[in-house]
Amino acid sequence: MPDIDNPYGTFARYSADLSLFLLVADCGQLSRAAELAGLSQPRLSQRMKSLEEALSRVLLRRERRGVTLTAAGQELRAALSPHLAEAAAGFARFQRPAGRRTVVIETDLAFAGLRFLPVFPSLCAAFPGLGISLLTRQMPEADPGPDVDLMIRMEPRRDESPGECCLFPERVLAVCSPGFLAAHPGLASPGQLKDLPLIELTATGSPPWFTWSSWLAGLGPGTRGSGDRLSFNSYDHVIQAAEKGLGVALGWRGLIDSRLETGALVPALPAELESPRGYMLRMLARQPGDELRAVYDWIRRAFGGAGLSPRG
Template sequence: MSGIRNPYGSFSRYSADLCLFLLVAKTGQLSAAATEAGLSQPRISQRMRALEDSLGQTLFLRERRGVTLTPDGMDLLAALQRPLGDAIEAFDAFRRKPQSDEVVIMTDIAFSTFLLLPEIASLSAAFPNISISVLSQQKPDADVSPKASLTILMEPVPDGDDNATLLFKERVTAVCSPAYKARHPEMHEAKDLADKTLIDLAAKADAPWYTWAGWLKEQGGTRDTAREFIAFNSYDHVIRSARSGLGIALGWEGLLNSDDPASGLIRAIPAVLESNRGYVLRAVDGRAGANTAKVFDWLADTFATT
């Protein structure tokens, strides 16, 4: 058995770095490979150096604009590209296949809190023989959540995609409590918000939704002039704070109805911004069965307003 164990043991020590080697060879750049792998460029460079040292061979020529394979690197690529590439694709397909008849809906915390969870009892009652669960995250990613069969995410409006349907477009206004508005009757346009307390949802610069910075920029204002800026990592906390009179929040039409007195919110200023994004219901490729299709149709009928 030692003859079997040794090759497997040897490959297991190198397998992760060999996958990274294929990425670097494919992209021709350490930075591009690092982005695709979700690593820093120094880290992937370190891993490639370690691989070369372990093999005792130079695999790349490092140049100003990227990397080039050496003859040894080309030999390794030729040996690995097809079998390891096939293994990567096969594992990804295996990981994505439905594990059971369960339907898992992945969405962000805001949609889950304000729309989906209030309807989850009705959804379960409509399909008593289907196990339905909800996976909510601040910024969900179905690629790293193999159980998700449906997603409801803020993303660009789909065009001609049979696996997706737009529930509603992103339309955003500034909202506050009636008491806060009464204390600041001078608020009529974006520039009037500069010295007010702005409440935001904590997010990275590439967040797929309006932040105060983006919303004010399109309105001709600037976040930098705000006297006070407060951020929470939950949209529920953002809205609760606005209702309490803390300051002004961004309100997404579809999630909130600030025109309803029961919402506890009113528009701070009349302006409404609409983007080319929206909440999109999508069946995840390779994970959609008959049960998923039934739940998809129910969600579309319940939440689509377009």
């Protein structure tokens, strides 16, 4: 049967390298991705080159400070990321022995995709006898129900307690691609955004994070953008659109730091706002066991130091 009629057979040939490609895309660095995958950096680099040759597409730009995605790489990541992440979590649940203790973590899509998934293999490796599941929603409920053990959610910041801490505060700046900034030189004040395309994350109701309206209002009365608005229902797509040079996006410190470090994104303005909110980590059980406390402490330590890259 031809490959076009046998998508499972076709996918099987590339599945391992596609998973590694997503890990590289999330990390923005071959060295970090190789460490998480348990491979040497030269071996991982060779597998990425082999994948590109097999697909006849250039997926990665190899730069001095890391790697960025080409347009083809961004397209492939957008097509695969949500589905492979869900498949990996489902397979982990299937592998779990009957009766094995499970810790369920719920968070939003942006935090999961940009910060948590790159360190998730290290978290699982730290607790080999424990099942760990990750549930994601665009806007998790404050009270998710009895099945969720740990919640990571954008909320008003509170003082640290034995079962709650702030992983990092909400600090937001306007970001764009280097090419977009070069095409619009001299950006220095929010008022200059009024005729530029602004990329935003769609959300129902009043989301517990900065929107373009609230961010611009926080910079001063009468400050607003009036140019085109490009809306996406995934923050990952917002960032990809900004990297492609389609406009200016809001960038959350702690989520896009790797993009700023590699130069895939640059600040469009010097202004940066911090809110009283932050990504709060909470234990939901009233009497958490030792295993749950250990997972909570691992995550707290991994993201300790607001805005720093997590340590595996």
